[in-house]
Amino acid sequence: MDYVIEMLHIRKEFPGVVANDDITIQLRKGEIHALLGENGAGKSTLMNVLFGLYQPEQGEIRVKGKEVNITNPNVANDLGIGMVHQHFMLVETFTVTQNIILGNEPTKHGRVNIKEAEEEVQKLSDKYGLRVDATAKISDISVGMQQRAEILKTLYRGAEVLIFDEPTAVLTPQEITELMEIFKTLIAEGKSIILITHKLKEIMQICDRCTVIRKGKGIGTVNVADTNVKELASLMVGRDISFQVDKQPAKPKQTVLEINDLVVKDSRKIDRLKGLDLSVRAGEIVGIAGVDGNGQSELIETITGLRKANTGKILLNNKDITNLSPRKVTESGIGHIPQDRHKYGLVLDYSIGENIVLQTYYKRPFSKYKILNYKQIFSKAEQLIAEYDVRTPSVYTKARALSGGNQQKAIIAREIDRSPDLLIAAQPTRGLDVGAIEFIHRKLIEERDKGKAILLISFELDEILDVSDRIAVIYDGKIVADIKPEETNEQHLGLLMAGSGHEKVGESS
Template sequence: MEHVIEMLNIRKEFPGIVANDNITLQVKKGEIHALLGENGAGKSTLMNVLFGLYQPEKGEIKVKGNPVKITNPNIANDLGIGMVHQHFMLVDTFTVTENIVLGKEPKALGRIDIKKAEKDVREISEKYGLSVDPQAKISEISVGMQQRVEILKTLYRGAEILIFDEPTAVLTPQEIKELIQIMKNLINEGKSIILITHKLKEIMEVCDRVTVIRKGKGIGTLDVSETNPIELASLMVGREVTFKTDKIDAVPKENVLEIKDLTVKDSRGVSVVNNLNLDVRAGEIVGIAGVDGNGQSELIEAITGLMKAESGSIKLAGKDILNMKPRKITESGIGHIPQDRHKHGLVLDFPIGENMVLQTYYQKPFSKNGVLNYKAIYQKAKTLIQEFDVRTPSEFTPARALSGGNQQKAIIGREVDRDPELLIAAQPTRGLDVGAIEFIHKRLIEQRDNGKAVLLISFELDEIMNVSDRIAVIYEGKIIEIVDPKTTTEQELGLLMAGSKRVKAGEQTNG
């Protein structure tokens, strides 16, 4: 039997929008099949139809050649289809094993047989090289490990076809390598995988075939061995995309941000930022490169006033802003694109229009004597939505309903429009597609060219290399080296991020 899954001419509509317009997807047994498209192209919708979370208006689904009706996820599970969601569905206070067997618990004498469950979990985990501790609590394990628990959940339920929804969006480079190996192990054991992604590098590295969808329509299916990232990007976006960021050389002027001997402790009293020193000048982009967990988040939170610093100084245009209130700090000239757009960037249930004035709603013309002027707010929002190409049905649509890329454009519009002296961009393109990434990089460089200072924090090395004028490497809460993106390599950066010192000519390397 050649195809394990066939989705033929699927149409799925929501009020006012056709999310899937006559799409066909055919997956062969034993392949990794990529589903590629921009944010909001309809990839997740199509997979939610396959997994039984949505019912299509038209079209047919076949599993191993047999027509099926998948009206809920239990039916999908019974047909051997498992889905690893982008936002994990785990109970934090439960152990790994309790999460995996939830709803399918092995029983002995009418009680849950947790020993047998742990043994089963351990066996599956070893078979596929997942190395997960069955007794660990979810709240105590890394994001990468939590994802493995999600994979185990599907395998425990007997999945033969696994759907991965943007699985690398939340992983470190090392975890991505490990996940790719896990996917290969699954294929070697006879499974088939559908990978929803917009990362072209991953498709080229791990997939056999790729189906491209654009604005809800199927564009075509290609053999990965016969295509390249440039062709895939233009199929996905509908025009040519440049991967090299065009920019003139920076002309840095005076220091805008000066950090001296900054120390920040976490909630357990452990120093996570240690005597850190860093300057960012007007007219330059400084990129911070580091493995997640080396103090990046705490550094940003200390600069923006979201976290108290222990000691040191943070000066903005010569004025010390250390431990001032967040509103005072933003008013003194800082724009902040936060790394978690849902937690710190938007109020998801508010209309996107009101999210556009979260930093300024209490000022004129948006309010007078404490009363909001909605006409002015929505007028402003309309302008920004147009200027920053935020694709939304209207300015009254809840922020939650927008795709990740459009939520991010809205935040960037709001922050850039305030014309801050320093713009902090933390993971500004996390989880976004090539079209949105290109747009955001242009905007950051525009800020720089307008004489503003930009501090970029990203785990994507090619983003750091492409966009920054100087790269500061952070390791264990210290800036250990500043390098020039023109003369460094990804390999050298990787070594520095792992704590190695730079090798000067004729010197020995140390670890």
């Protein structure tokens, strides 16, 4: 069998940890090959070795049968290897074209020929059905379009092998469907793809083979057609996984969060929330279902004090918290798992221990007379790291050194441990493996059963249907339906999210 890429017996070490221990993966031409493993299993590290960002301590890499030494990403590009990272490598103030040609600019008479570059980028975009505006500024386009710009960047440099690191983690269901079609187009053009993902359904839907790694070691490679979701999950985590959320019926009590006639405008003075009404009671999980861009972000940011309301009221336990500062909102009894963990959840250059007390560092026992007590801080961090299985070399490791999934688990540990009256969980399982998702869902239900109120915002309809006690559908800045999970299904919810099907609310589907 001829392979376009072979990574044989790769070992990669960091201080205090072996990230990859004797791993082999072989990619055939024209296949989509999944790389599956738990958070922190070493998947991204392995692909960063292939892309030249890290150098392995042992093992060899072959491209089309020939051994190569990939010392940096430029060498990888020259060998036809491109990588779309989980956290995009884009300059927000540049246009799509400026980002794509960065470091590889076409010149004419010593000057960058931006017009020629834009034409070339637009041609590539049209050829692969990416539908990207080559002249648009990165800060003005959606996350899905930014990802397409990253794909174009690799294609512009002549990539024959494309590595995708968790490409669907930040996409809406519609964008995921479109990305799968793009994958098919790339394969039809003779490209080969390595796909890092936690989403087992996607592997079953699109991949030919799957290599599984667990705690840095290779478990094996399987043909996707010969396996199923349960077997893949078991291979990944080393135990059987339950895909059913085990919970008793909710016993809601008093109203904890009440939002009345909330209007929020964006920077261009356009209404993003248009008289929104919503309530969440103690002892229930209310899921917000909606297509991205219908006001979810504005709703979260306004409740948590990150954005000002124009009119309307937000009441927490009958107290008006409208337009309070984020700290005052937190101290009033709200916890917040943010949808963007890098922007709002972590200080990436602080240690993971420091990040775990970000909401409480100024209180005893973590500080006294404004002096931090690091012994208490790191003791607390060690307790939560163990409880939530945050994979990190130590509490002193910088947050940016952890995998995305382990960063997420640290945030969740911090917020749930405070046991706030209202927990806002925005995309809480984004980038998490099935074992971690099972654990987080159990934690959310435990909080509910303690009598806490939980507002769950997720693009995963499975999660909304399985975890919620009540589903509020948001469309065009308003709640357009309030429905119980047992009264609906994915298809019906999809209609409601698209602004139709309201007449069916309350009917059994």
